[in-house]
Amino acid sequence: MGIGNAFNTALSGLNAFSSQIGYISDNLANTSTVGYKRVDANFQSYVTASSATYHSPGGVTVQPDYRNTLAGQVSSSSVATNFAISGGNGFAPVMTATSTTGGTASFSGSTQLYTRECDFSVDSNGYLVNGAGQYLMGLKETSAFSTPAGSTIPTTPSLGNLVGVRVDPSTYKSMPGTASTVIDYNGNFPATTTADATIPDTASQVTSQVQFYDSLGTVQTLQVVYQKTDSGSWNVVNASIPSDTAASVTLNGVTYTNGVADSDSGAQVTFDSNGALSGVVGGSSVVSPPDLGLDFTVSGLSDGSTGATAQTVSLDLGSTTSGTTQYSGSSLEVRSTSDTTGHAPGEFQSASIDKDGYVVFSYSNGLQAKPYRIPLVTFSDADKLDRVTGSTFSGNDTLAGAPVARWAGEGDAGSITPSSTEASNVDIADELTAMIVAQRAYSANGKVITTSDEMTQETLGLIH
Numbered sequence: 001m002g003i004g005n006a007f008n009t010a011l012s013g014l015n016a017f018s019s020q021i022g023y024i025s026d027n028l029a030n031t032s033t034v035g036y037k038r039v040d041a042n043f044q045s046y047v048t049a050s051s052a053t054y055h056s057p058g059g060v061t062v063q064p065d066y067r068n069t070l071a072g073q074v075s076s077s078s079v080a081t082n083f084a085i086s087g088g089n090g091f092a093p094v095m096t097a098t099s100t101t102g103g104t105a106s107f108s109g110s111t112q113l114y115t116r117e118c119d120f121s122v123d124s125n126g127y128l129v130n131g132a133g134q135y136l137m138g139l140k141e142t143s144a145f146s147t148p149a150g151s152t153i154p155t156t157p158s159l160g161n162l163v164g165v166r167v168d169p170s171t172y173k174s175m176p177g178t179a180s181t182v183i184d185y186n187g188n189f190p191a192t193t194t195a196d197a198t199i200p201d202t203a204s205q206v207t208s209q210v211q212f213y214d215s216l217g218t219v220q221t222l223q224v225v226y227q228k229t230d231s232g233s234w235n236v237v238n239a240s241i242p243s244d245t246a247a248s249v250t251l252n253g254v255t256y257t258n259g260v261a262d263s264d265s266g267a268q269v270t271f272d273s274n275g276a277l278s279g280v281v282g283g284s285s286v287v288s289p290p291d292l293g294l295d296f297t298v299s300g301l302s303d304g305s306t307g308a309t310a311q312t313v314s315l316d317l318g319s320t321t322s323g324t325t326q327y328s329g330s331s332l333e334v335r336s337t338s339d340t341t342g343h344a345p346g347e348f349q350s351a352s353i354d355k356d357g358y359v360v361f362s363y364s365n366g367l368q369a370k371p372y373r374i375p376l377v378t379f380s381d382a383d384k385l386d387r388v389t390g391s392t393f394s395g396n397d398t399l400a401g402a403p404v405a406r407w408a409g410e411g412d413a414g415s416i417t418p419s420s421t422e423a424s425n426v427d428i429a430d431e432l433t434a435m436i437v438a439q440r441a442y443s444a445n446g447k448v449i450t451t452s453d454e455m456t457q458e459t460l461g462l463i464h
Contacts, residue, residue, distance in 0.1 A: 003459070005056060006452045012059030013445035016043060019062045020438045026390070027426045034131060035072070035116035035391035036424035040065040041434075068382045068393065072116075072425040074417055080352035081120045081128055081359075084422040088414020090376030090406065092118050093162055094134035094392070100125065105135060105164050112137075112159065114377050114403070117391040119421050122351060126167040128359070132389060137162040138359060138372040144171050150358050150370035157375035157405040165359055165372045172371060173348045175363045177217010179311045180342025182286055182293075183210055186318055190329035191275060195228045199237050204228045206332035210315065213342030214301055214308040220244070222296060222313065232271040232278070232326060239296060250297040252282030267294050269317065271326035277317060286314040293317055343367055355416050357408045375405040376413040 020041035030036040042065040046058035074084040085092065091114035097105040103125040113134060120128040120136050128136040140163050142152040167173075189206065196204040205227045214220050225238030239256040241247040249256045254266045267282035277292060284293030294317070299310035317324040346363030354360050359372040379385060380401030385393035395403055406413040 003452050003455050006448060009057050009059040010445040010448035010452065012046075012061065013448075014442060016041075016060045016062040017438045017442040017445065021435065021442070023064060024431050024435045024438065027431050028428065030390050031424055031426050031428060033117075033390060033424050034119045034421050036426065037066065037068045037070065037116070037390060038424070038426045038431075039390075040067060041438075066383050066385075066387065067425060068385055070425045072423040074420050074422055077119070077419050077421050079119070079121055080350060080419055081122065082419060082421050083118050083120075083353045084417040084420040085116060085118065085376060085408075085414045086417050086422075088376070088378070088412050089382050090378050090408070090413035091115060091382070091393070092374060093137040093159065093377055093405075094130065095137055095162075095164070096134055097164075105166075107135070107137075107164060111394055112162075112403075113388060113392050113394055114385070115392040116422050120353075122167055126169060128165045128351075132392060134392065136165045136374065138165045138357075138374045139163075141371045144371065145175060145369050149360075149368055150373060153370075153373045157373075157407055159375070159377065159403060159405050163372075165374070167348065167351055167361065172361055172369065175346040175348075175365065175367060175369065177213060177215070177345040178341070178343050179215040179309075180212035180313055180339050181311070182314045182316055182339075182341050183212060184316045184318075184336070184338040184340075185210060185324065186335040186337075187324050188329060188333040188335065189226070189228075189234055189269075189271070189324070189326040190331055190333075191326050192328055192330060193228045195230050195233075197229045199227055199229070199235065201227060205237065206234075208332055208334065210337055212313050212339060213344060214298070215311055216308045217343065217345045218308070219344065220298070220301065222249070222298070224296075224315075226269065226332075229268075232273070234269045236267040236269075236294070241298065241301065244301055246300050246302045247298060248300045250299075251294065269294070269324075272320075275326045277320050277324050280317065284314040284316070286312070287316045290319040290321075291316050291323070292319065353416070353418055355408065355418055357416055373407075374416075376408055376416075377403045377405055378411065378413050379403060 023039045023041055027038045042063045044061050048058040049056040069089045074086055094113045094115050095107045095110045098108055098110050099106045105127055117130050117132055119131050123129045139153050146152045194204055205225055208224045210222045211219055220241055223240050223242050226234040227237045229235050239249040239251055252267045270279045272278040280292040284295045287293030294315045295312050297312045301308040344365045346365030349364055350362050352360045357374040358370040361369045384396055384399035386396045388394055408416040
């Protein structure tokens with residue numbers, strides 16, 4: 001090896017270690033950047049010729065060693081639309097808007113990107129955007145308010161139908177009311193009431209009131225009068241909407257005009273000798289066995305609900321082993337009523353992202369909608385992804401492999417930790433240690449150049 005080779009080798013060392021210092025500076029500058037993935041230095045030696053008796057080194061080169069799959073620490077966040085990806089190699093799909101017209105973002109021509117910078121918040125146009133200005137992409141419901149929430153989103157995720165996640169002011173700001181269909185009713189009919197087969201007989205009657213929602217989401221009250229006609233039999237002799245005399249109630253083919261049945265062949269609820277529910281005449285087509293119920297069709301509502309459509313409300317009285325009973329007592333006891341099918345209208349209050357990747361909209365009526373779900377994207381070698389920023393990447397099918405969409409918790413996608421963020425994976429102590437080593441190595445290579453220069457000067461001095 002000649003002095004000239006020493007110059008070149010040392011110069012390559014200076015270049016390599018100066019590049020490493022650049023990587024270290026980038027890492028340290030992004031210590032607090034959410035989802036940032038550090039870059040390490042991978043040194044490689046070049047040898048031009050080498051044998052048992054001869055060695056001519058070619059120097060060193062350095063290449064970036066991307067640590068995209070090394071997770072950062074997860075910390076909690078007060079922002080409900082922030083989330084962290086934990087325990088896997090998944091990335092959230094994002095895009096950069098190519099234009100925004102009338103508050104609506106366009107992604108036409110934009111490249112699909114992937115990130116762990118999941119500090120998303122709602123921007124002025126309702127979109128979920130992270131700190132880098134990238135838009136969160138997800139799969140959307142085909143129905144604005146599906147039942148149950150999120151049920152129309154495909155069970156198998158894909159990247160072909162992603163849309164920008166948005167709190168849409170025209171679609172999701174208000175949740176419409178829904179008509180009740182089934183009301184769970186648990187009560188006790190008084191066994192000590194005297195039976196009278198002659199209808200009507202007020203001394204043998206008890207009254208029940210049950211609230212329900214009409215098709216406009218307005219609360220209505222259904223009043224039902226039962227008369228004990230035998231030791232274990234109660235006939236429905238009166239059914240009405242007390243606040244709305246124009247409304248009509250029909251049960252089992254019997255119409256109750258102003259609450260009065262047009263015949264005596266109305267529905268009947270029966271109990272056995274032990275006080276357990278034994279049967280219902282005019283049984284419900286909505287309530288599933290072994291439960292028993294009564295169907296009331298309500299139409300013609302006008303008091304505050306003009307335009308409400310006719311609806312059938314099923315009173316689920318329970319089963320023969322659990323539910324409404326006939327035990328001792330002097331009045332009808334209502335133990336509980338529950339309506340999980342109808343609700344009042346609601347106004348949008350907040351958005352959040354849950355552990356399953358659903359974007360959850362909460363409303364003032366206590367209900368939720370799940371109009372979007374966020375898939376996580378994995379690659380066979382995510383460290384080979386093309387880097388757009390320190391926390392955002394574009395695909396590279398040749399090196400990283402094709403992107404695969406998965407739901408959180410599937411395969412190696414990892415899980416979603418709501419209301420959290422993933423910190424940079426930079427270790428300051430490691431970087432400072434590497435910086436000291438790089439600085440010393442850089443100085444040593446500089447010393448080689450100085451020494452080689454002195455040797456060259458010495459050689460030139462031999463000719464005098």
